[in-house]
Amino acid sequence: MGVAANHVFKSFGTPATRVLTDINLKIEDGEFVALTGRSGSGKSTLLYLLSSLDNPSQGQVIIGGQDVTKMTSEELHNFRNQKMGFVFQFHYLIAELTTIENVLMPAMKFEQAEKFRGRAEFLLEQCGLKEKLGRHPRQLSGGEQQRVAIVRSLIMSPKYLFADEPTGSLDTLNGDLVMKMIRDANRENRTTVVLVTHDSDFAEQADRQIKLVDGAIVID
Amino acid sequence: MIFLAIRYLLERRRQTILTLLGVFFGTLAYVGVSGFFLGFRGYLIEQLVNNTPQIHIQARQDYLTEHQLDSDFYEKVFAHVFWRTPPAGVLGYMGVQNPQEWYARLRADPRVEAFSPSMTAPALFTQSKISVSASLIGCDPYQLSRVTSVASYMTEGQFTDIAAGGNRVILGDELMKRLGAAMDRFVTVTVGAGAPVPFKVVGRFYTGSRGADLMAYSAITDVQRLNGTPNRVNEIGVRLKDYHLSAEVASDWAALMPERTESWDQQNPNIFSVFRIQDSLRFSMILTVLIVAGFGIYNVLNMTVNQKRQDIAILRSMGYDTFEIVILFFSQGIILGVIGAICGLIAGYFLCRYLQTIQFMGGPMGGRQGFLHISLDPYIYLQAATMALLSASIASILPARAAGKLTPIDIIRQGG
Numbered sequence: 001m002g003v004a005a006n007h008v009f010k011s012f013g014t015p016a017t018r019v020l021t022d023i024n025l026k027i028e029d030g031e032f033v034a035l036t037g038r039s040g041s042g043k044s045t046l047l048y049l050l051s052s053l054d055n056p057s058q059g060q061v062i063i064g065g066q067d068v069t070k071m072t073s074e075e076l077h078n079f080r081n082q083k084m085g086f087v088f089q090f091h092y093l094i095a096e097l098t099t100i101e102n103v104l105m106p107a108m109k110f111e112q113a114e115k116f117r118g119r120a121e122f123l124l125e126q127c128g129l130k131e132k133l134g135r136h137p138r139q140l141s142g143g144e145q146q147r148v149a150i151v152r153s154l155i156m157s158p159k160y161l162f163a164d165e166p167t168g169s170l171d172t173l174n175g176d177l178v179m180k181m182i183r184d185a186n187r188e189n190r191t192t193v194v195l196v197t198h199d200s201d202f203a204e205q206a207d208r209q210i211k212l213v214d215g216a217i218v219i220d
Numbered sequence: 221m222i223f224l225a226i227r228y229l230l231e232r233r234r235q236t237i238l239t240l241l242g243v244f245f246g247t248l249a250y251v252g253v254s255g256f257f258l259g260f261r262g263y264l265i266e267q268l269v270n271n272t273p274q275i276h277i278q279a280r281q282d283y284l285t286e287h288q289l290d291s292d293f294y295e296k297v298f299a300h301v302f303w304r305t306p307p308a309g310v311l312g313y314m315g316v317q318n319p320q321e322w323y324a325r326l327r328a329d330p331r332v333e334a335f336s337p338s339m340t341a342p343a344l345f346t347q348s349k350i351s352v353s354a355s356l357i358g359c360d361p362y363q364l365s366r367v368t369s370v371a372s373y374m375t376e377g378q379f380t381d382i383a384a385g386g387n388r389v390i391l392g393d394e395l396m397k398r399l400g401a402a403m404d405r406f407v408t409v410t411v412g413a414g415a416p417v418p419f420k421v422v423g424r425f426y427t428g429s430r431g432a433d434l435m436a437y438s439a440i441t442d443v444q445r446l447n448g449t450p451n452r453v454n455e456i457g458v459r460l461k462d463y464h465l466s467a468e469v470a471s472d473w474a475a476l477m478p479e480r481t482e483s484w485d486q487q488n489p490n491i492f493s494v495f496r497i498q499d500s501l502r503f504s505m506i507l508t509v510l511i512v513a514g515f516g517i518y519n520v521l522n523m524t525v526n527q528k529r530q531d532i533a534i535l536r537s538m539g540y541d542t543f544e545i546v547i548l549f550f551s552q553g554i555i556l557g558v559i560g561a562i563c564g565l566i567a568g569y570f571l572c573r574y575l576q577t578i579q580f581m582g583g584p585m586g587g588r589q590g591f592l593h594i595s596l597d598p599y600i601y602l603q604a605a606t607m608a609l610l611s612a613s614i615a616s617i618l619p620a621r622a623a624g625k626l627t628p629i630d631i632i633r634q635g636g
Binding site for chain 2: 074092
């Protein structure tokens with residue numbers, strides 16, 4: 001099933017500025033794909049299109065066999081909640097909630113926090129945050145905050161993980177830790193990973209690299 | 221989302237408390253001011269309903285029409301009469317034309333609690349060389365006591381002391397003072413061109429209203445004799461079991477009988493205009509307070525939505541939909557409205573209970589020492605709660621809807 005883009009175009013503004021041109025790609029289930037390219041090459045835009053956060057100006061995006069533009073709002077939101085995980089360059093943790101509460105937020109949508117609490121504690125322990133379950137984001141370091149964000153994206157055991165430069169604001173040590181968590185999710189749970197990164201070392205850890213130049217795929 | 225909404229509120233304690241205070245004071249003011257105004261209104265109505273008959277049945281009065289007197293003057297001379305100055309004025313009747321029929325009707329009407337016929341005559345009261353003109357009301361004191369609370373204003377003597385007749389009179393305090401009269405002394409009473417007749421002062425009443433205290437009561441038979449109109453009655457006062465029906469009953473009777481029949485509220489339309497003005501003032505004043513409180517909520521939520529754009533983005537990416545985001549912010553306004561309103565209602569209730577303990581000069585008709593009349597009508601509390609919640613809802617829905625419209629991609633592109 002995987003994720004597929006068929007003749008996808010994306011333009012912004014008036015007059016329209018084309019950001020992506022005729023993108024065609026297919027990502028198999030369980031694949032780990034890195035989207036690379038210079039700033040402004042359209043890799044983040046492509047990630048948001050593939051992850052349903054944005055809609056293409058033209059073309060079709062298929063996730064798990066479904067055209068996201070044809071899903072109802074309820075179907076799309078439930079799909080995001082149950083099947084997708086997102087990690088951004090910045091952690092986007094909710095400042096008013098503790099570490100464990102932040103991690104359980106996706107589960108709270110359907111009042112399943114208690115059901116997922118054990119898994120949340122296990123994942124946090126795995127990434128060295130066992131002692132910080134009750135801390136608020138402001139009491140954590142940048143690396144810890146990003147690790148919490150990754151645990152949050154993995155809490156529902158998503159089928160797809162979309163990561164937009166998750167190591168972009170981290171030092172090498174924390175960057176490595178974060179990449180290990182993403183790689184483990186891919187290997188152990190067969191989570192399909194689409195990773196946007198500038199860093200060629202991290203890109204090389206992926207099964208497949210797709211390079212964009214000026215909104216078009218040049219290397220796949 | 222309520223859980224997260226509460227967290228947001230708790231994190232911004234100062235803003236939350238200030239916003240709560242806005243709703244709190246708005247609700248408190250509504251309960252306090254409404255309690256005071258409606259209490260005072262209830263007091264006034266109570267006075268009107270109890271101090272005078274609820275329905276007055278009075279001798280018929282017709283207005284003369286242009287050709288009403290033609291036949292009396294010119295019927296045999298001219299077929300058509302053209303007046304240079306047409307006749308005008310009131311065609312007065314001296315009394316209720318068929319009081320017995322009225323008595324039978326009133327006794328048979330289940331809505332009537334009591335009635336009292338009376339004969340009122342303008343009289344000149346004289347004591348030594350001092351003369352004062354005042355109304356002399358002839359009544360059956362037992363019947364009138366069941367229709368009005370006049371007997372409760374007696375400061376000397378008993379209201380029923382005039383029942384036996386024999387030219388006894390009860391004077392109002394003001395009339396007593398002006399005449400320099402005293403208990404058990406005689407004053408002479410003259411009605412129209414009749415001879416002065418001595419009446420013994422057997423009682424005194426004080427209502428606190430100068431107009432009412434310039435009247436006198438005597439037995440109806442004494443007044444009829446003095447006036448030279450035996451058996452004549454010029455008013456029948458009626459008390460109903462439910463005074464709210466007064467206007468309706470009066471209108472029913474007015475359609476059936478020729479007498480002028482008016483209820484207490486039909487006779488005092490100005491008071492109701494004042495009440496309406498009071499209501500407008502009360503509502504506009506409180507609405508202003510609640511609008512200010514609403515703006516407080518609006519500003520705080522608007523600010524929160526702007527500060528929490530990243531949260532909105534991440535929540536949307538987790539699968540929380542537009543409705544859930546709207547609820548996240550709308551519920552904050554509603555929580556503020558509900559807590560502010562509950563605190564305001566409780567404080568308002570205790571404020572009203574306290575106001576009820578404040579003494580002021582004014583028992584019935586302001587005559588005796590009394591306490592402030594404050595209404596504790598549950599309807600006031602319901603209105604206050606509704607207004608507070610309405611204000612909070614309107615103030616919350618706009619920022620909440622704005623938050624719901626934000627898409628994660630827009631927020632991320634704008635750098636959160």
